[in-house]
Amino acid sequence: MSQLKELFNEGMWKNNPALVQLLGLCPLLAVTSTITNAMGLGLATLLVLVGSNVTISAVRNFVPKDIRIPVFVMFIAGFVTIVQLLMNAYTFGLYQSLGIFIPLIVTNCAIIGRAEAYASKNPIHLSAFDGLMMGSGFMVVLVVLGAMRELIGQGTLFDGADLLLGPWASVLRIEVFSFDNQFLLAILPPGAFLGLGLLIAAKNVIDAQIKAKQVAPPVAEKGPRARVTSLT
Amino acid sequence: MKLTMASSPHSHSHKSLSRLMQTVILACIPGLIAQLYFFGTGVLIQLILALVTVSISEAIIMLIRKRPVWPALGDGSAWLTAVLLALSIPPLAPWWVIVIGSFFAIVIVKQLYGGLGFNLFNPAMAAYVLLLISFPVQMTTWMPVSDLLANPISLTQQLSVIFNGFTSAGFSVDQLRVGVDGVTMATPLDTIKTDIAHGLTVSESMQAAIFNSWLGQGWGWVNLGFLIGGLYLIKAKVINWHIPVGVIASIAVCSAIGYIAAPGTEPGMVFHLFSGATMLGAFFIATDPVSAATTNRGRLIYGALIGLLVYLIRTFGGYPDAMAFAVLLLNMAVPLIDYYTQPRTYGHGVNK
Known part of the structure; x- marks a missing residue:
């Protein structure tokens, strides 16, 4: 149990892939212009x-160490293709608005990183949970960043949610405030960099506060050091 | 007589930071007056809005950072940022444009990097670029000089435009921009650029009403105002001559070469030097002591590269003027420039 809790902490906070x-x-940075795209x-x-964590964990004892990276990449590419075809079939609007960034998931270092660092060394159920937590940690950051940019950029939330969740979801669209001019910076790439920077800064502030609250462990008394070198 | 022992430097110039900033702000006055005269009192309204916003932003950030508020505000650097930003944006831009810009300049560009002295980028120019790419329409609606307006507007009308978007008679900024002959007019740099793209020559383009034979009406005087202010700054030893000379010489050389190479499509040296933000940029913006190069040789290189970029973007780029982009790009290059232009320490590193 403590292992699962550790994995949860690692993925969502301590070792969050994005932060x-x-x-x-x-x-x-490229697709977080709205919550829908981010999600x-x-x-x-x-x-x-x-998917890749489970599969790689399942075959970890059969893959020769020397060629493991190409094998892992092939598994990942297979899953990306499946996801891409599924999105093409069921969420076509979203598929079009995400464009090249769906196939580019193959090159997402977070995925090959988890395969190499965790799934290739641990049993299936833990690897699956690790993938779930890392993926969720990544998604939460994406969604928060998407919400920030959508809110500042065009004053809405969940704009175009029907592309992802089906026609009923168009009621989710919230117009928080409306203005005649979009705040283009938030929608353009610089806004993504600024937003991510602010999120990382916020995380560091919270970490620093948590650390400050913990009582520092007492330092063991040391005897005075005697100088023994260069005594000429 | 008391003998005091102090460490070096032993001779001080006795210029405090706030005094320096005040001098720079005062030196903006000739250019400010020219802008007021030609483009209406909107400049003053923008200036007040900017000053209020930067003061509030700076005070709030100082409170959050648990630092004393008054020393940070009183050194005047935030106010200088406000003045420079207010001078660079169109006088009749809506009020929220300058408020967002001033807030961004102080909070994000200056204070998040650690406050005065730590900012990598020139706050006023970073804010200007933010506004330009975020609100391209509002940031490019410069009015033609007041003499050319079909509907001259009073101070209250300008207030109304800035805060409501319309005058009390219901004219929008776009309608107000219409000149006496019923044609909407852009800035001189913009007009030249568009006309050349449409296949006209420079002399044909300069027939337009906004040109006063070979300079944009009003713009020449505004630049002259900033030139006078800038020369005063050099005289008062507030800035060194290296950066302005680098910028101006570089623009002059580039535009002269351009004019010799293609006289039909190049407006020439004097036009480049006295249009847009050339003088404001050369004397007031590029010389920001925090974000500019710090060695004399470095300053010359820094200024020259700014001039080169301004000329290249004006001539071949997508924007009519480029002072802000050029300054920001060179701000990024400053550590490199400083690294390669370090002066030799006395007694060290003589050529072998």
């Missing part, structure tokens, strides 16, 4: 990550 490892920044790509990444 701490800073992996997979290309899709993170779509986050879900796709989550699916691929869980």
